[in-house]
Amino acid sequence: MSEEKDNQTKILLVEDEENLAHGLEYNLSEEGYKVRVAKDGREALKFFDENGFDLIVLDIMLPYYNGFEIAKHIREKHPQMPILMLTARTQIEDRVKGLELGADDYLTKPFHLKELLLRIKGMLKRKNWYQKVVIEHPIYKFGNNVVNFENFKCTKGKKKFQLTSYEAMIMKYLIENRNKVVTRKELLENVWNMNPEIETRTIDNFIVRLRKHFEDDSSNPKYIVSVRSAGYMFTE
């Protein structure tokens, strides 16, 4: 099929529950997305490798390869690909594992159709924003840090490391708004697109991780500073 011809957003839907996949495919198509359904882990990897998708909706319990393995594979090849994990598992470890492996969002079954569509919209919006700002300034240097916002690869002096997509987005957002106070709410709205499940504490955790990456002394931050009872600020 001619992928280049249309600028329709393409979604890869990985779901082994036939009925659910069918209903989701119908709804996403109705929203104007172009949907391809993979019914197991093997198909998911095959489709992903041969086609350019804009977003992936991914179930966890899948035949052959599970959602975590697929997320890992996708992240290695395509760090910026938005992944929405969809699963019946509710254990907190699963959620943490999913987010750590680079899922951008997590929705538990049964879910509300409206919420799913909103999240997908938000993720795509965020992706577009990110791509736009990244094209303008793909590489940013501060102190002895170099951040490549395209492939999330960073160096600090001689140390090399990789950011997750969320870490990169938060960093980008802070840098775009440097010397301005960014509130937690603002981050929630713009980076997470107001995910009610994510608490402000999550943001604090991300900030801690970013400081560990970039600060010489993470307990005494120089670049990512806290502004008491307001939020965070990036300064140089």
Add this chain to the structure above:
Amino acid sequence: MNRRRHSFAYNLVIFVLAQLVWLAVLLLWIYWYVSNNIIFEQVGEKVAPQIVYDAPSVFPFVGGIVLLTGLSISLVLIFRHLNIQIKLNALYDNFIANVTHELKSPLSSIQLYLETLNSRDVTEEKKKEFYGLMMRDAERLKNLVNSILEIASMDKKKNYKDFEVYKADETIKKIILESAEQFLVNKDSIKFSGDAGCDILLDRNSIKTVFDNLVDNSTKYSISPLEIKVSFKRNTKKMEIEFADNGIGIPHDEIKKIFQKFHRIYEKDIPNVKGTGLGLFVVKEIVKNHKGKITAFSEGKRKGTKFKIELPIYLEKKKSTKENKKDIEK
């Protein structure tokens, strides 16, 4: 059920060590008694012959041995129960996760379709399709709830009440075709052969559950187009139903475990992950309740699976005794 089949290497080592300690104590006890006895016999006689009568009596010796053996046996029992408990706990956690998945999947599908119907202008044709899909999901939920309830009633050792006499070949064929329809299996892919030509006493609903599970498993665990071969045979006292598919088969080391409660096979190249681990357990219990026997065979991976079900043939004479039994069981 599955008491002796777990891998308990670690616990086994501790258990064996503990038993060795008991054995050592026991030997020490015997040694002590015997050596004391010898001293008494040798020295006692010389010093004062009347002491011989006060020599250590057999009673504490035997008592000691009984006590030590008793402790050793209780250790065996504790060890066995501990192992069963550990194994069950792990299986149970797995089961809960599986049931959660099995409950939530059809539920989310139903919810999705309801919300879709509620919020979109769906064409009449699509509406019909969606209703059909929702009904299938509801059916799936019903089956799941039923098998859980079935397990609960089995645990209470309740028996089936709806035993009736049926013509074996005809009824089983009909039941299998019903199951096939339910799981969207093409009727032409099921081949029947043989003839048992007898009557059997069965509870139709539960035998339907048996074949529901077998057919469902065949569809779930097949890659190439599904083929099921069913054959009927008659022995002197039993009829034999063979149910064979061309699915992915069962690895040799798993074949004994498939009838265990909550047991599921986790392997990379299995094309399906759905299930609770209850299906074949329920199947086995139902067949057992029919005074029958079920065994599974597989030549290994990708070579299909064969189930052999033996059910007692119903003879006119037995009628009264069977019914008496039924009354007693009630």
